[in-house]
Amino acid sequence: MFCFQCQETAGNSGCTVKGVCGKSSEVARMQDLLMYATKGLSEVTTKLRAEGKEVSKEINHHITLNLFTTITNANFDFDVFVNRVYQTLDIKKDLLEKLDNKENLGEAVLWDERDLEKMDEKSRKVGVLATENEDVRSLRELVIYGLKGLSAYSKHANVLGFDNEEVDIFLQEAMYKTTLALSVDELIALVLDTGAAGVKGMELLDNANTSTYGNPEITEVNIGVKNNPGILISGHDLCDLKQLLEQTKGTGVDVYTHSEMLPANYYPELKKYDNLVGNYGNAWWKQKEEFESFNGPILMTTNCIVPPKDSYKDKIYTTGSAGFPGCKHIEGSTGREKDFTEIIEHAKKCQPPTQIEEGSIVGGFAHNQVISLADKIVEAVKAGDIKKFVVMAGCDGRHKSRNYYTDFAKALPNDTVILTAGCAKYKYNKLNLGDIGGIPRVLDAGQCNDSYSLAVIAMKLQEVFGLDDINELPIVYNIAWYEQKAVIVLLALLALGVKNIHLGPTLPAFLSPNVVNVLVENFGIAGIGTVEDDIELLIK
Numbered sequence: 001m002f003c004f005q006c007q008e009t010a011g012n013s014g015c016t017v018k019g020v021c022g023k024s025s026e027v028a029r030m031q032d033l034l035m036y037a038t039k040g041l042s043e044v045t046t047k048l049r050a051e052g053k054e055v056s057k058e059i060n061h062h063i064t065l066n067l068f069t070t071i072t073n074a075n076f077d078f079d080v081f082v083n084r085v086y087q088t089l090d091i092k093k094d095l096l097e098k099l100d101n102k103e104n105l106g107e108a109v110l111w112d113e114r115d116l117e118k119m120d121e122k123s124r125k126v127g128v129l130a131t132e133n134e135d136v137r138s139l140r141e142l143v144i145y146g147l148k149g150l151s152a153y154s155k156h157a158n159v160l161g162f163d164n165e166e167v168d169i170f171l172q173e174a175m176y177k178t179t180l181a182l183s184v185d186e187l188i189a190l191v192l193d194t195g196a197a198g199v200k201g202m203e204l205l206d207n208a209n210t211s212t213y214g215n216p217e218i219t220e221v222n223i224g225v226k227n228n229p230g231i232l233i234s235g236h237d238l239c240d241l242k243q244l245l246e247q248t249k250g251t252g253v254d255v256y257t258h259s260e261m262l263p264a265n266y267y268p269e270l271k272k273y274d275n276l277v278g279n280y281g282n283a284w285w286k287q288k289e290e291f292e293s294f295n296g297p298i299l300m301t302t303n304c305i306v307p308p309k310d311s312y313k314d315k316i317y318t319t320g321s322a323g324f325p326g327c328k329h330i331e332g333s334t335g336r337e338k339d340f341t342e343i344i345e346h347a348k349k350c351q352p353p354t355q356i357e358e359g360s361i362v363g364g365f366a367h368n369q370v371i372s373l374a375d376k377i378v379e380a381v382k383a384g385d386i387k388k389f390v391v392m393a394g395c396d397g398r399h400k401s402r403n404y405y406t407d408f409a410k411a412l413p414n415d416t417v418i419l420t421a422g423c424a425k426y427k428y429n430k431l432n433l434g435d436i437g438g439i440p441r442v443l444d445a446g447q448c449n450d451s452y453s454l455a456v457i458a459m460k461l462q463e464v465f466g467l468d469d470i471n472e473l474p475i476v477y478n479i480a481w482y483e484q485k486a487v488i489v490l491l492a493l494l495a496l497g498v499k500n501i502h503l504g505p506t507l508p509a510f511l512s513p514n515v516v517n518v519l520v521e522n523f524g525i526a527g528i529g530t531v532e533d534d535i536e537l538l539i540k
């Protein structure tokens with residue numbers, strides 16, 4: 001196997017024996033094969049459209065889910081990937097019959113094999129290292145990881161009945177293009193186009209979420225526990241949470257959010273449920289301790305799964321793109337009702353959660369809420385009470401080096417405001433950093449996909465201050481990344497013209513030195529240094 005798609009890749013170079021995330025080499029290779037099959041299918045859909053033929057929404061969703069399922073920590077189940085390869089080959093076979101011009105079809109289109117041994121053999125030849133030139137490999141993978149992140153966001157919009165065909169068409173064309181002999185310049189252009197599609201994908205999801213659940217609003221979220229048995233729901237899928245809340249109503253079972261599900265508490269249509277009682281615990285990587293002390297069953301709706309300990313493995317349920325061998329998977333395809341009865345009955349037999357924290361945290365600062373406070377914010381900036389906004393969105397992770405973000409937040413002067421989204425917030429959202437004239441110093445816009453909100457806020461401030469360039473705003477970017485959703489957020493920011501983004505705790509291993517140079521020269525991308533140096537560089 002060879003995988004270097006996330007920040008925790010072995011030696012910041014590549015996982016070759018087993019994933020640091022716990023992914024086995026067999027699963028890693030089958031994921032590579034699924035990507036290969038998806039590139040083949042994407043070539044066919046792209047060529048069909050060029051012939052004026054339609055590609056169904058279901059096929060778009062299938063491709064999206066293929067990419068999403070391979071995201072770091074989403075799915076560890078070998079059989080899931082084998083089945084998705086089979087389904088992808090079936091779809092491709094059917095579509096090929098509709099294609100008139102079958103000349104010059106790529107190798108990935110022509111490949112069709114159902115024998116497991118031969119599939120494994122093939123998977124060893126089509127992984128990341130199949131591209132020999134390291135700059136081409138780097139740019140191809142940068143595009144693919146961006147598309148994986150984009151797929152996650154599209155999938156969440158799709159389950160709410162929202163689609164943007166333009167985004168699907170781009171995604172499939174881009175997947176196909178990663179198989180072509182494009183020049184480095186053409187690939188760089190494809191990277192930027194991927195970022196622009198990322199903006200549209202996040203806009204689609206924002207629209208889907210806010211029109212379904214209302215605009216997030218300032219909310220105090222309980223972080224303690226109550227006396228009823230509970231179900232903990234993690235991941236990013238608000239539609240799963242809504243269904244769980246409906247089904248637990250009146251059962252005496254409470255629902256708690258974990259990690260990236262915290263922002264669900266900010267939506268009017270979700271917070272209205274009395275049985276949604278708060279958030280339990282912290283970011284994804286703390287689940288080994290927190291899932292144990294929660295006592296009740298846990299529903300993982302998406303990444304990030306940490307391979308569970310035996311002591312609570314029987315309490316883990318997965319759904320959607322998430323999966324783990326030996327854990328019960330709740331079925332239900334896009335737009336379908338899911339039946340969570342088994343989890344609810346399981347919860348009734350469990351002890352209430354053990355309290356690990358008490359009090360509350362405040363969030364709900366997505367674009368609509370922040371823009372409604374725009375006058376107050378502009379006034380504070382003009383009066384010199386707020387000197388800088390620091391975007392610290394992104395991911396959290398296991399490495400001690402990430403304590404940098406806690407220390408950085410603590411070291412920020414009192415006239416700075418942190419704008420955040422994603423699970424990165426857990427490094428500083430319980431520090432009690434205070435407020436500036438009633439504006440909290442940590443403004444949480446939501447999940448990683450809600451980084452879109454931060455871009456909308458920046459564009460609004462640019463308009464209010466009458467600036468020509470978004471980079472003239474008193475906003476600096478110090479972003480933490482871990483998996484591929486952060487990659488699409490980064491590319492989206494670049495596509496919006498944001499410069500001088502600092503990215504840590506390390507730069508991605510999949511960026512070759514030459515690609516890093518391009519990003520440094522054209523966008524001012526930089527890594528992180530010491531807290532003292534970075535405060536000096538970014539704030540003073």
Ligand code: FS2
Pocket residue numbers: 259260284303304394395396422423424447448449482483485
């Ligand atoms: Fe955090 Fe994990 Fe949100 Fe990432 S819970 S690192 O997938 O997507 O952010």
Ligand code: SF4
Pocket residue numbers: 003004005006007008009010014015018019020021022023028072073
């Ligand atoms: Fe390694 Fe990350 Fe890939 Fe897992 S997802 S195998 S930790 S690079």
